[in-house]
Amino acid sequence: MAIKPLSLAAKATIDGFMHGINKSTIKGAGMEFSQYRSYQAGDDLRSLDWKMFARSDRYYIRESEMETSISVRLLVDASASMNHSDGNQTKMDYARYAAACLAYLANLQGDAVGLYIFKNTGLFAMNTRQDFQHLSRLFYQLENIKPEGSFTQQIQYKEIFAGPRKRELLIFFTDFYQQDGELLKLLDTLLPLRHEILVFHLLANNELELDFKGFSSFEDLESGQVIQLDQKKAKSAYQERMNEHLQNTRKEMLNRNIYYRTLNTNEALDQALRDFLNQRNKLNH
Template sequence: MSKLLDPKVMMAIKDLNLSAKTTIDGFMSGINKSTIKGPGLEFSQYRSYQPGDDLRSLDWKMFARSDRYYIRESEVETNIAVRFLVDASASMNHHDGEFTKIDYARYLTACLAYLANLQGDAIGLYIFKNTELFSMVAKQDYQHLARLFFQLEQLKPEGEFTKPIHYKEIFSGTQNRELLVFVTDLYQTAEEIFDLLDTLNALGHEILVFHVLSRNEIELDFKGYSTFEDLETGQTLQIDQTKARSTYQTKLRNYLDKTRNHMLDRRIYYRTITTDEPLDQALRDFLKQRNKLKV
């Protein structure tokens, strides 16, 4: 496994564009290239050669038969739109060591968007924070990818998760199936995130949920801290970590099992991912689901 897939190494590269490119290059060099499916081409027609045409498209067999230059034109297979949904509510400011959940979500989304763009897919971005929804329509060009990187770089989590709004109207603007990639810590107060997922699922799109967790919240190991603050409500709680750890971890396991079953019942792909976890498996999971949607 490439060290470039280590989140510490990845986040040391401050430029999001460079980090995503470096990470994806490292990932692709370590796997079977045949599993990376770009835009497929099917033969459509011939046309006469015109100055400026790519000589690699010349059909030499046609030249041998007719003594004339013809360009072999192809039709690009229709690719999918990949919409990235990022939870930027205040709970994503939770940190473990050197970086926060939103740091990991930012770089994970950037890498997946770079990979989707590399494969010829249109990409869009939706940011949920402080009861608002920021949206970027899905497009397929490098300038649009650069704009997506810029928006990710500006992310500053605050407030609660977006309250239900006109999700159906926003996400049903196309008749084509889409791949929706949701990066979130699933912190919710009244099932609002599950309500969002139920709405999106009813529209028939393929959904991937990357549930971002930190190692210290999984293990309840906060280096001696005994007072905890809810990042979204400001409420504080006194906890004896040593006494509470066993009960806490049991409840956490039950919660994660319940969440996983909730997703499976709705045929939503669900994966927990910790902020110290290398990205290679998350990238593989994304490729698997993305190629499944193309079939």
């Protein structure tokens, strides 16, 4: 019962409009017909089209297109700052639903999917697999994430993510709050593995606009530090610094050839994911 709301929400969001996040075509013994070509010495005789031979008295190989399957690893920042909310929804709520949707989509396509949760108590690792029971366990873990503390201390990330000897798709959900560049250190550790990396940067509208309805006292969710702030006086300088932070983050990702997209937690999740998938499809074609 614990996984039912999240699994149903993911299914409802995905069904009907989302397309593959990793579609590619290769020549092989797939299901959908692509083209014929002339037989060449060494070709698999099982691929010969005997009906074409009967019509033309020539040997032709029937080629098909098939989609490649990949491993998708969902990386979730579960530090305390992900408890930040704008209204009734926290950043973690948004991240867990977005991750559940992409996990459901990956499983639907026949891709293996795994889950990795980062917080200061360590790293929870759920290796990639492709079956419904595994997906159900993944939903359960997403549902029960409780953000706390700071980001995971640096450990042997490279060994954890080396995995199988093929490229994987790593999708990272984070609010990009870091004390000593630990998020960039993680990404820099993953880059030499030559996986494709996507970063979703979660932001709440009230932190973008500095609009906290009259509050003058603010506490850092990770360090516990409290500051006093006059929102009206600080608003202009704050928004300038926020824009600078976002531009620098985008530049850091671009320099690393990492796909980067901000997600506003006030943005409808289905629309956000649709925009992302449409943009990704354009980049892949």
